[in-house]
Amino acid sequence: MVRPLPLAFTALALVVLAGAPHAQDMPPGPAAKEASERPAWQAHGLKPQNPNSPFDEVVSGLYFRSKETQEMQADDFNNPGFLAVEQGEELWSKVDGAPGKSCASCHNEASTSMKGVAAAYPKWNEKLGKPINLEQRINICRSGAVKAEPWAFGSSELTAMTTYIRTQSRGMPVAVKVEGPMTPWFERGQSLYYQRNGQLDLACASCHEKNHGKYLRADFLSQGQSNGFPVYRLRDQRLVPLHERMEGCMQDVRATPFQPLSDEFLALETYVAWRGLGLPVETPAVRN
Amino acid sequence: MADVKPRIKLDKKDVAKGGIIEVKTLVSHTMESGQRKDKDGKVIPRKILNKFTCDLNGKTIFSADIESAVSANPYFQFKIKPEETGTLTFTWIDDDGSKIQATEQIKVA
Numbered sequence: 001m002v003r004p005l006p007l008a009f010t011a012l013a014l015v016v017l018a019g020a021p022h023a024q025d026m027p028p029g030p031a032a033k034e035a036s037e038r039p040a041w042q043a044h045g046l047k048p049q050n051p052n053s054p055f056d057e058v059v060s061g062l063y064f065r066s067k068e069t070q071e072m073q074a075d076d077f078n079n080p081g082f083l084a085v086e087q088g089e090e091l092w093s094k095v096d097g098a099p100g101k102s103c104a105s106c107h108n109e110a111s112t113s114m115k116g117v118a119a120a121y122p123k124w125n126e127k128l129g130k131p132i133n134l135e136q137r138i139n140i141c142r143s144g145a146v147k148a149e150p151w152a153f154g155s156s157e158l159t160a161m162t163t164y165i166r167t168q169s170r171g172m173p174v175a176v177k178v179e180g181p182m183t184p185w186f187e188r189g190q191s192l193y194y195q196r197n198g199q200l201d202l203a204c205a206s207c208h209e210k211n212h213g214k215y216l217r218a219d220f221l222s223q224g225q226s227n228g229f230p231v232y233r234l235r236d237q238r239l240v241p242l243h244e245r246m247e248g249c250m251q252d253v254r255a256t257p258f259q260p261l262s263d264e265f266l267a268l269e270t271y272v273a274w275r276g277l278g279l280p281v282e283t284p285a286v287r288n
Numbered sequence: 289m290a291d292v293k294p295r296i297k298l299d300k301k302d303v304a305k306g307g308i309i310e311v312k313t314l315v316s317h318t319m320e321s322g323q324r325k326d327k328d329g330k331v332i333p334r335k336i337l338n339k340f341t342c343d344l345n346g347k348t349i350f351s352a353d354i355e356s357a358v359s360a361n362p363y364f365q366f367k368i369k370p371e372e373t374g375t376l377t378f379t380w381i382d383d384d385g386s387k388i389q390a391t392e393q394i395k396v397a
Contacts, residue, residue, distance in 0.1 A: 237360035
């Protein structure tokens with residue numbers, strides 16, 4: 001019972017040090033060290049394409065991560081996300097279903113036929129009368145032309161294929177369209193983004209718009225951009241699709257999450273992609 | 289995961305005698321630590337790669353004992369000074385006794 005007391009004093013002393021008016025004149029303590037290690041995300045912003053963008057500069061989540069994580073992503077060999085890219089590449093030409101078809105039977109080489117495709121998703125689907133994301137597009141092909149079982153959301157196959165297809169757009173700008181029939185979905189996504197949720201009563205915007213570039217306890221908040229998804233999360237040691245990440249955020253604010261691939265998440269995915277218009281697709285990105 | 293294809297990269301495959309080759313390896317594996325429990329509270333049995341070796345013409349030139357704290361998809365980067373031309377064999381040994389193997393040819397002039 002005596003132990004916690006000195007700890008509490010240390011914490012108090014640190015707060016005083018950080019808040020002192022002449023903090024920069026003091027010898028570098030732990031607080032100064034921490035500040036110097038904060039990623040310099042501001043240097044990597046794009047000017048927003050849309051005048052209604054909430055950001056002064058649009059910054060990929062990559063620059064909110066540590067130098068080591070950025071280096072891991074930059075080297076295609078070190079980047080463990082490429083294990084899924086390779087798995088996706090194999091699945092691309094793997095025959096499945098009754099007619100004996102694979103993705104390659106219709107789409108040939110993914111490196112040409114899929115180039116730039118994923119950067120425009122989610123996309124309006126005339127037949128269904130609603131937008132669909134890449135995972136849903138893949139499963140429409142599987143239950144349609146390929147005549148195979150659709151892959152479950154979160155399965156390693158669906159995530160690997162999504163990753164493989166999105167990687168074909170790597171470096172190309174996110175170019176989602178929110179005009180025409182997409183407008184109501186965009187607006188729904190926007191209202192969900194600003195809707196406070198859960199026991200902690202936080203909206204997406206509370207962290208990712210108002211407070212990015214600050215610490216939330218041990219977590220350094222990003223702008224919540226979707227250009228790197230599916231991302232290899234070091235925490236999970238596997239690729240995590242966007243809707244699973246959003247589910248995680250909702251659990252963190254102690255809300256009941258929407259279902260993956262639900263209309264709510266589709267609307268949010270559309271709106272979040274719009275917030276990151278012009279950012280290069282980074283799939284497979286590495287995040288913590 | 290019997291059909292695992294490890295990723296291997298050598299910075300060069302052709303060196304003078306006494307030259308150094310940098311080797312990078314990455315292999316897909318869950319590395320289940322044996323510390324976790326499933327939904328019913330039962331311990332998920334340990335299943336990791338417990339040994340890695342790099343052989344040149346059958347002679348081990350680099351090896352590592354891997355423990356359960358190593359994360360999934362283990363990555364190794366190391367340097368070798370090969371004495372002779374031949375085949376590098378990379379082997380990962382699973383707890384269940386199965387092996388993941390890959391080879392690379394190198395030339396020493």
